[in-house]
Amino acid sequence: MSRGRLISFEGLDGAGKTTQIQLLEQWLNEQQITYLRTREPGGTPLGVEIRRLLFHHPELVITPLAEAFLFQADRAQHFSTLVLPALATGTHVITDRCFDSSIAYQGVARGVGVELVSHLSMLATQDHVPDLTIFLDLDPAIVHERTDGRIEHSRFDRENAQFHATLREAFLKLARTYPERIKIVNAAQAPERIHQEIVTLVADVLARES
Numbered sequence: 001m002s003r004g005r006l007i008s009f010e011g012l013d014g015a016g017k018t019t020q021i022q023l024l025e026q027w028l029n030e031q032q033i034t035y036l037r038t039r040e041p042g043g044t045p046l047g048v049e050i051r052r053l054l055f056h057h058p059e060l061v062i063t064p065l066a067e068a069f070l071f072q073a074d075r076a077q078h079f080s081t082l083v084l085p086a087l088a089t090g091t092h093v094i095t096d097r098c099f100d101s102s103i104a105y106q107g108v109a110r111g112v113g114v115e116l117v118s119h120l121s122m123l124a125t126q127d128h129v130p131d132l133t134i135f136l137d138l139d140p141a142i143v144h145e146r147t148d149g150r151i152e153h154s155r156f157d158r159e160n161a162q163f164h165a166t167l168r169e170a171f172l173k174l175a176r177t178y179p180e181r182i183k184i185v186n187a188a189q190a191p192e193r194i195h196q197e198i199v200t201l202v203a204d205v206l207a208r209e210s
Contacts, residue, residue: 004034004087005205006128008098010171011136012164013157015187016194017096020136023195024094024202033206036086039096041074043082050074058158064110068117071102075124084128092206098130100182104170105156109163129181132205134198135171136187140164 009017021037028035042051050070053060062070075098086093099121107117140161156163175182185197 002090004089004091004093005131006083006087006093006095006098007202007205008095008100008130008133009136010097010100010104010133010182011187012138012140012167012171014142015136015138016191017136019191020134020194020198021094021096023191024198027195027199027202028092028094033092034090035092035094036082037094037096038078038082040078040098040101041071043078043095044074046077047074064106064112067110068102068106068112068120071106072120072124075099075102075121079125079128084126087128095130098133099125100133100135100171100174103174104167108170109159109166131181132201133178133182134201135175135182135184136194137168137172137184138187140168 009021011017025035025037041047041054050073054062054067054070083093083095099118102117102121103114106112107114172184175184183201185194185201187194189197
């Protein structure tokens with residue numbers, strides 16, 4: 001039995017990850033490809049509680065290092081109990097965010113440090129790296145325009161434009177560092193065009209690795 005492939009979606013809040021994951025799910029179902037959809041944080045019962053702490057308690061003052069550890073706790077549980085077992089059975093895993101987000105958000109934007117966050121992330125994933133990471137690239141100036149109508153707001157949605165600009169540059173730097181894994185897709189395009197680009201990338205990974 002071949003190992004399943006891990007495909008992660010990254011991007012600034014409002015970049016359209018949810019829409020594109022839903023479209024990819026439709027394509028995978030049409031191709032009769034077995035997959036599991038999940039997210040970070042919140043892919044496990046423990047992760048749901050961690051997500052609640054991070055997203056629904058704005059009154060909590062969470063230090064950058066504490067924030068980093070909360071995300072890593074979610075990730076360790078997520079990989080150990082959900083992601084790695086699924087991959088071992090040949091099931092492909094589609095995740096809304098993975099450790100690249102921690103590097104960008106906590107490592108760079110929060111100032112915790114890229115080296116430390118990278119080390120913690122590899123411990124949490126048991127040295128497992130996504131087979132493909134799709135970075136939906138969005139102009140930071142329109143983040144608030146796209147997220148203001150959301151029902152669920154994270155503490156990151158409320159950050160200023162400079163914070164989001166720092167995030168974008170962090171993601172782009174990661175993409176330049178790992179071009180074979182991280183693919184940049186222009187999130188300003190029409191959703192269907194973005195979807196077609198993503199399908200091409202995913203199909204290539206599944207065919208190459210099978």
